[in-house]
Amino acid sequence: VPATVDALQPVIxxxxxxxxxxxxxxxRGLDVDQPRNLAKSITVTEEILPA
Incomplete structure (x- = not known):
């Protein structure tokens, strides 16, 4: 790891x-695009009804 400014060290x-x-x-022969224990997420949007 190259030496750099202290503020940037965590990013590197x-x-x-x-x-x-x-x-x-x-x-290890695992699929990096299919991690185990990863559940699908569902995005819920709130519909605004007219008054």
Missing amino acids: NIVVLQLLSYHLTVL
């Missing part, structure tokens, strides 16, 4: 950790 660390987790998942 996040990118490195995301790449590490991606490559570990691929090495």
Whole structure:
């Protein structure tokens, strides 16, 4: 991880950790696009009725 300004260090660390987790998942033979225990989400919109 390259040295940088203290304020940007967490952002760089996040990118490195995301790449590490991606490559570990691929090495384990898992599908990175289909994580387990991920439920479908449903977006509910509220309809405004005229008065």
